Each structure stands twice: as structure tokens, then as C-alpha cells.
Amino acid sequence: MKMNAYALSDEEIRIIHNDSLQILEEVGVRIPVEKALELLEAGGAKIDWEKKNVSIPREMVAKALDITPKEFTLGARNPEFDFAMPSSYTAFTLDGAGANVIDYRTGKRREAVLQDVADAARVFEEVELGKVLWSPVVPYDVPGGPCGILNTATSFMNSSKHVQDEVKTLDEVQYVIEIAKAILGSEEEVIKRKIYSATYCTVAPLCHDEEMLEATMELTKYKAPVLILPMPACGSTGPASLYSNIAVANAEALSAITVFQLMTPGTPLIFGAALGIINMRNGIFLEGAMETALQLSAMGQMGKYYGMPTIIAGCLTDAKELGMQADIEKVMTCLPLVLGGVDAVNGAGLIESSMTMSFEQMLIDGEIGLMCNRMSAGIEVSDEKNFFMDIKEVGPGGHFLKRKNTRTAVRSSEFFTPELANRSTYSEWLKLGSPSMFSEAHKKVEKILSGELKNPLSPSTEKVIKEIMEEAKAKLR
Amino acid sequence: MADLYDEMRNSVLEGDEELAIELAEKVLTEKGNAMMAMNEGFLNGIQEAGRLFEDGEYFLPDLIFAADALKSALRVLDSELKKNEGESVKSKKIVLATVQGDIHDIGKTIVGTMMTANGYEVHDLGADVKNEEIIRAVKEIKPEIVGLSALLTTTMEEQKNIITMLEEEGIRNTVKVIVGGAPVNQNWADKIKADGYSDNAISAVKLADELTA
Ligand code: B12
Numbered sequence: 046m047k048m049n050a051y052a053l054s055d056e057e058i059r060i061i062h063n064d065s066l067q068i069l070e071e072v073g074v075r076i077p078v079e080k081a082l083e084l085l086e087a088g089g090a091k092i093d094w095e096k097k098n099v100s101i102p103r104e105m106v107a108k109a110l111d112i113t114p115k116e117f118t119l120g121a122r123n124p125e126f127d128f129a130m131p132s133s134y135t136a137f138t139l140d141g142a143g144a145n146v147i148d149y150r151t152g153k154r155r156e157a158v159l160q161d162v163a164d165a166a167r168v169f170e171e172v173e174l175g176k177v178l179w180s181p182v183v184p185y186d187v188p189g190g191p192c193g194i195l196n197t198a199t200s201f202m203n204s205s206k207h208v209q210d211e212v213k214t215l216d217e218v219q220y221v222i223e224i225a226k227a228i229l230g231s232e233e234e235v236i237k238r239k240i241y242s243a244t245y246c247t248v249a250p251l252c253h254d255e256e257m258l259e260a261t262m263e264l265t266k267y268k269a270p271v272l273i274l275p276m277p278a279c280g281s282t283g284p285a286s287l288y289s290n291i292a293v294a295n296a297e298a299l300s301a302i303t304v305f306q307l308m309t310p311g312t313p314l315i316f317g318a319a320l321g322i323i324n325m326r327n328g329i330f331l332e333g334a335m336e337t338a339l340q341l342s343a344m345g346q347m348g349k350y351y352g353m354p355t356i357i358a359g360c361l362t363d364a365k366e367l368g369m370q371a372d373i374e375k376v377m378t379c380l381p382l383v384l385g386g387v388d389a390v391n392g393a394g395l396i397e398s399s400m401t402m403s404f405e406q407m408l409i410d411g412e413i414g415l416m417c418n419r420m421s422a423g424i425e426v427s428d429e430k431n432f433f434m435d436i437k438e439v440g441p442g443g444h445f446l447k448r449k450n451t452r453t454a455v456r457s458s459e460f461f462t463p464e465l466a467n468r469s470t471y472s473e474w475l476k477l478g479s480p481s482m483f484s485e486a487h488k489k490v491e492k493i494l495s496g497e498l499k500n501p502l503s504p505s506t507e508k509v510i511k512e513i514m515e516e517a518k519a520k521l522r
Numbered sequence: 523m524a525d526l527y528d529e530m531r532n533s534v535l536e537g538d539e540e541l542a543i544e545l546a547e548k549v550l551t552e553k554g555n556a557m558m559a560m561n562e563g564f565l566n567g568i569q570e571a572g573r574l575f576e577d578g579e580y581f582l583p584d585l586i587f588a589a590d591a592l593k594s595a596l597r598v599l600d601s602e603l604k605k606n607e608g609e610s611v612k613s614k615k616i617v618l619a620t621v622q623g624d625i626h627d628i629g630k631t632i633v634g635t636m637m638t639a640n641g642y643e644v645h646d647l648g649a650d651v652k653n654e655e656i657i658r659a660v661k662e663i664k665p666e667i668v669g670l671s672a673l674l675t676t677t678m679e680e681q682k683n684i685i686t687m688l689e690e691e692g693i694r695n696t697v698k699v700i701v702g703g704a705p706v707n708q709n710w711a712d713k714i715k716a717d718g719y720s721d722n723a724i725s726a727v728k729l730a731d732e733l734t735a
Binding site for chain 2: 144156183184185188189190192248254278280281282323325326327328400
């Protein structure tokens with residue numbers, strides 16, 4: 046069977062679901078967007094117009110969940126990379142919105158620039174499990190206004206995979222749609238192919254951001270999928286037990302689902318989560334903690350309970366440098382999610398609590414993901430894998446190297462071969478120049494970035510996108 | 523009297539807001555010395571809390587409880603303290619805000635708590651605060667320091683804009699500007715000619731101390 050891991054029992058899932066409904070009814074959420082409040086009121090919610098506080102009755106939540114699509118495909122510019130959810134394996138999202146980069150040429154940490162977004166997209170193109178490209182850093186060398194659009198355009202130009210970003214203002218929505226139209230030709234295709242989706246963070250505890258909600262509601266008119274990303278931190282922006290913090294995060298998610306389904310019934314939504322705990326000495330948000338992993342794993346289960354596609358934060362670390370802490374924390378925050386069967390894990394490529402990107406780490410994370418997926422696939426106990434005849438024929442003593450079954454098994458998916466981890470003998474390894482996972486990853490990064498751009502846009506499309514970028518620079522402040 | 527001062531100290535140290543208020547009110551009704559109550563009582567408590575924090579025995583919530591108890595006592599004694607304002611109790615003022623367009627407020631709040639715990643009079647304007655509002659606060663409150671928090675690369679720009687506005691208003695040299703937040707670094711602080719930068723609340727206090735020494 047597949048190998049599974051769950052943080053919550055079925056009973057506990059129902060308890061938390063009910064807790065969240067109770068929070069929505071008795072505490073409510075703050076939604077500072079008039080249009081959303083009107084829709085909610087018309088749907089039967091009680092509104093305190095002055096505080097912009099909404100109590101959402103459970104029937105409304107149920108109705109919203111009912112019309113939330115259970116499956117859809119995140120399209121890619123190159124259809125080969127289309128990602129259908131629910132997925133039989135766990136894919137990876139490039140982690141979003143850091144500030145720094147560990148420069149692969151110098152090994153030193155520095156401020157990120159727009160070129161890093163382009164390079165990251167090119168490296169991500171070659172990550173086998175990488176299906177969703179979130180702009181990994183916010184560059185320092187471009188002004189704030191057009192920054193989001195420049196990132197999105199740069200990602201599309203340098204990768205043919207699905208692009209996910211966020212729309213922070215109403216103005217940005219038209220630009221994003223224009224970019225997608227330039228690639229796909231028409232608005233109908235944009236709606237059908239879904240090559241762009243947006244992340245949407247609720248504001249813990251129990252609030253929504255005015256501009257971001259307005260913009261994201263507008264985006265649903267184009268049926269662009271929205272990844273709902275609650276992130277209360279246990280003890281600071283959320284209550285101080287893992288259990289109640291999950292209930293708050295889940296309540297935030299349900300409130301967002303309700304609003305988006307009222308706005309555009311049947312719009313595709315992805316259940317996400319990025320909750321965590323804090324360092325009680327300095328307040329720092331901790332991503333690589335085991336308690337963070339437990340909460341994220343639980344949220345993955347909540348999303349599945351609602352039958353929604355799930356993309357959950359994971360493969361995270363608070364380490365400031367590449368190395369032991371980073372890799373240990375990344376594995377520990379990735380494996381449970383993969384064993385829980387979430388559709389994608391969001392975290393590849395960044396360290397330092399998602400503040401700093403490393404291309405080498407991105408490739409190492411890709412390998413961590415493959416290892417975790419292999420683990421999750423489990424052990425096949427079937428007639429096909431029952432090699433009793435081999436056992437009988439070899440008998441006690443002897444060996445299995447010269448069995449037909451052994452020869453086929455070598456090339457079967459049952460045995461996974463890592464690309465970066467070393468499996469040579471000691472002297473072989475010395476002869477190879479004593480490679481480490483890092484040095485192997487580094488070599489691959491250099492190879493990718495010194496090579497040709499894969500899957501480029503046609504020159505005419507690229508020209509249109511560059512014009513859109515120029516317009517954004519001129520008009521978005 | 524010594525016992526009463528101990529009680530005051532402990533009310534802050536334990537973060538018992540109700541008790542702190544009760545004790546402060548007692549000073550007023552019994553016509554005690556507000557200044558002495560502050561210096562010998564309540565402020566001792568916050569200093570001890572700060573020490574315990576540095577020793578690793580106190581955590582953030584402990585400190586926030588203590589800071590709020592102190593603030594409550596201060597509020598009760600405020601008018602009385604102002605009467606004989608002069609030398610000793612005059613604390614340094616700091617205006618804190620997360621810049622406009624940015625709603626991250628935990629880091630800024632923690633900096634505020636740590637400042638309070640170290641004897642600063644903190645005016646926390648909140649998050650997503652309009653630049654004009656910050657300028658107005660600087661003019662009205664006349665703080666020694668203004669602290670600006672920005673957690674987004676795209677809102678860091680406002681720290682620079684605020685400094686420019688302070689210059690335009692001709693009040694730049696009346697106040698020290700310190701900046702912080704995840705994407706902010708020393709390089710940026712230098713570039714926008716801020717007076718200081720720190721990436722955590724404890725060194726933010728040291729920074730403030732140095733700048734106002
Ligand atoms: C919690 C959080 C949120 C919460 C905030 C809740 C709240 N009430 O504050 C919510 C969910 C609302 C949120 C929203 C968003 N967030 Co956010 N968020 C975070 C997160 C995970 C932790 C921030 C935090 O609380 N840290 C804990 C405190 C204690 O640390 P701190 O703020 O750094 O403060 C310390 C020091 O910096 C310093 N300091 C801070 N201020 C000051 C001021 C002075 C004067 C001084 C001297 C020192 C100082 O001292 C503090 C105490 O030690 C960070 C990631 C991270 N690793 O920082 C992202 C992060 C800041 N968010 C980010 C983003 C992009 C957003 C969103 C746009 C949506 C999104 N995609 O996530 C929206 C923005 C909305 C808006 N308009 O502002 C990015 C920013 C990327 C960038 N480079 O610009 C980050 C880095 C996450 C990421 N990697 O994607 N976020």
C-alpha cells in the first residue's frame with residue numbers, strides 16, 4: 046500500500062471543522078470590502094457595517110463548499126507541464142517572495158534583483174516535480190508599483206510552467222490578464238487554460254486585506270484559480286495551541302472560500318496553508334519547526350476533507366545558510382505532507398524562513414521531493430511483485446543477480462535513483478572529486494544558466510509582453 | 523513604604539494590570555509621592571522584567587504583560603507626574619509605525635514593547651500608517667526617535683519618502699530615524715540616510731540608547 050501519515054483522526058477533523066464554523070458564526074471575520082459585504086449580506090450573513098465584521102452562518106459555508114470545484118488543471122504555457130489536481134503524486138511550488146539570494150557565483154547572500162527571478166525560472170524549468178512557479182523573490186532593483194507585474198512577466202518569459210503570483214491591487218489584474226492573453230491569444234483561452242493563478246493571504250487573525258481582496262475577487266471573473274493561504278502564527282497572530290490555531294486558519298480559509306464563491310460561483314479555488322509557530326524570545330515566525338509541520342499536515346487533511354485541491358507550505362527551514370539545519374528541517378516539513386497526499390508542497394528553493402533564495406537549494410529540494418514521493422508510493426504487495434519462483438529456484442544460498450525479474454526491476458519505478466546524492470564507493474567518490482550534494486547541484490545550476498533558454502516564447506509574443514512591462518513601469522505607482 | 527514599593531514592582535513584574543492600577547490609584551487617594559512610586563516601584567518592576575528576559579527566563583508574553591501593567595500605572599499617575607515635571611521622570615519618547623501599504627505589525631509591536639520595558643514612552647501609531655500621519659505625530663509629540671517598520675520590499679520605499687518629508691518640513695534634525703523589518707538592511711538604512719537599523723528588538727533598544735545618549 047501507499048505509505049501514509051496523518052496528524053488528525055477523522056473525528057478530530059470534524060471537531061476542527063465545527064470549531065471553525067463556530068468561530069465564523071460567533072466571532073466572525075473582518076472584511077473591509079463593500080462589494081464582498083453586500084454579497085455576504087444578500088447570502089444571509091449578519092454584518093456589522095461599522096466594524097465591517099461578518100458572522101457567516103454555517104449553511105452559507107456549506108453552500109460555498111458545495112459549489113467549489115473538486116478538480117481542475119493548472120495549465121502551463123507548455124501543455125507538457127499541465128498539472129491536474131487532485132494529483133496522484135505530490136508536486137512542488139517554487140517558494141514565494143523572499144528578499145535575498147545566495148549568489149551561485151560567489152556563494153554570498155545579497156539583495157535580489159529582477160535577473161534572479163529570470164534565472165530562478167530557468168532553473169525551476171528543470172526541476173522534475175516543479176509544476177507551479179511563484180516568483181521567488183521581490184527584487185530590489187525595480188520600483189514597488191510595477192514590481193508584481195514585472196515579476197509575473199519575467200516568470201512567463203523564462204519558464205513554460207504554470208505561473209502563480211499575487212494581485213495586490215485592482216490595477217494589476219488587467220495587466221496579468223493581458224499577459225496571459227498575449228500568450229494564449231484570447232480571453233476564452235485564458236479562462237479555459239488557466240496558466241496563471243494567484244495566492245491570496247488572509248490576514249491573521251480573522252481579517253481580510255482590502256486591496257488584495259478586491260483585486261483577487263476581480264481576478265475570479267476570469268476563473269483564475271486562487272490559492273487561499275491563511276497563516277496565523279501560534280501565540281502571536283493566532284491562539285497558543287496548535288489545535289486552536291488550526292481552527293482559526295481553517296475558519297479564515299472557509300471565509301475566503303465563501304466570499305469567492307459568492308463573487309463567482311464555481312470559481313476554482315485551492316486550499317492552502319502557511320501557518321506556523323513563533324520563537325517566543327523574539328517573535329520570529331518559525332517555518333522549519335516540527336509544530337509548524339504538524340499544523341500544515343493537519344491543514345492538508347482539512348483541505349482534503351472539503352474535497353479541494355491542496356497546495357500546502359512545506360519543505361521549509363529557518364536556517365540562515367545552506368547545510369545541515371536547512372536540509373533536516375526541509376525533509377521534516379516535507380515528508381509528512383507528501384505522506385498525507387497533498388497535491389503540491391510550497392517551499393522549494395528558499396531558506397531563512399522564506400527570506401533567501403538559493404538555486405542549489407532549489408535542486409536539492411527537488412531531490413528531497415522525489416525521495417519523499419518514493420517513500421509515499423510505498424511497498425507494492427501484489428501478484429506481479431511476488432517473486433516466489435525466484436526464491437524457489439535460487440534456493441538457500443546462491444544469488445538473485447542473474448534473474449530476469451532482477452534485470453527488469455532495475456529499470457522499474459520501484460527503485461528510485463537520486464541524481465545529486467552520491468552512492469559510489471569511497472575511491473570512486475574520491476575519483477569524482479569528492480562531490481557533495483551541494484557541489485553536484487551547483488554544477489547543474491551552472492550548466493542550466495550557461496545554456497540556451499528552454500521553451501522560449503515566440504519573438505512576437507515576447508515583444509508584446511515587453512510592451513506590457515513598459516506600460517506597467519510607466520503607469521503603476 | 524518599602525513594602526508598598528515592592529508590591530508595585532511585583533505588580534509590573536508579574537504583569538498584573540489590575541493590581542498595578544489599584545496601587546497607582548492608592549498613591550493618588552492617599553496623596554503619596556507619584557514620582558517615588560514610579561521610580562522606586564513600578565519602574566523597578568519593568569527593569570527586573572527586562573533582566574529576566576535577557577537571562578532567558580522571561581519570554582515575549584511575560585514582557586508584554588509587564589509593559590502593559592507599567593503603562594496602566596503610568597496612565598493613572600500621568601497628570602500627577604506632569605505636575606512636578608522637571609528632572610527625573612522625563613522619559614524619552616519614540617513614535618513607532620509600520621509604513622503605509624504594509625499591514626505587518628508584530629515586529630513593530632515587539633520593538634515597542636521592548637522600548638517600553640526599557641523606559642521609553644512609546645507612541646505606537648499602528649500599521650499601514652499614512653506618511654502624513656507620521657509627520658504630524660512627529661510634529662505634535664516631538665519624539666527623540668521615530669521608528670519605521672517595513673516588511674515588504676515594495677513598502678521600504680516609504681521609509682525613504684518619510685525621511686524626505688521630514689527634511690522638507692525642516693524637522694529632520696529634530697528626530698533620529700531608525701528603520702527595520704525583514705527586507706530592510708544596513709545598506710538600505712545608509713542609502714536613505716536613516717540614523718540606524720536593527721534586525722531585532724533588543725538591539726533596537728541599544729540603538730535608541732546610543733542615538734539619544
Ligand atoms: C506573519 C506574516 C504576515 C501576516 C502579518 C500579520 C500581522 N498582523 O502582522 C499576514 C498574513 C497578514 C501577511 C500578509 C502579507 N505578507 Co507577510 N509575512 C509574514 C511573515 C511570515 C512573518 C512576519 C512576522 O510577524 N515576523 C515576526 C516579527 C517579530 O519579525 P519582524 O517583523 O521581522 O520584526 C523584527 C525585526 O525585523 C525588527 N524590526 C521590525 N520592525 C522594526 C522597526 C524598527 C524601527 C527597528 C529598529 C526594528 C524593527 O525587530 C522585530 C522584532 O525582533 C513574513 C516572513 C518573515 N520571515 O518575516 C512574511 C512576509 C514579510 N510577507 C510577505 C508578503 C509578500 C506578504 C503579502 C504581500 C502576501 C503574501 N503573499 O504573503 C501580504 C502583504 C499585505 C500587506 N499589504 O502588507 C513577504 C515579503 C516579501 C518581500 N520581500 O517583500 C514575507 C517575507 C514572506 C514571504 N517570504 O513571502 N504576512
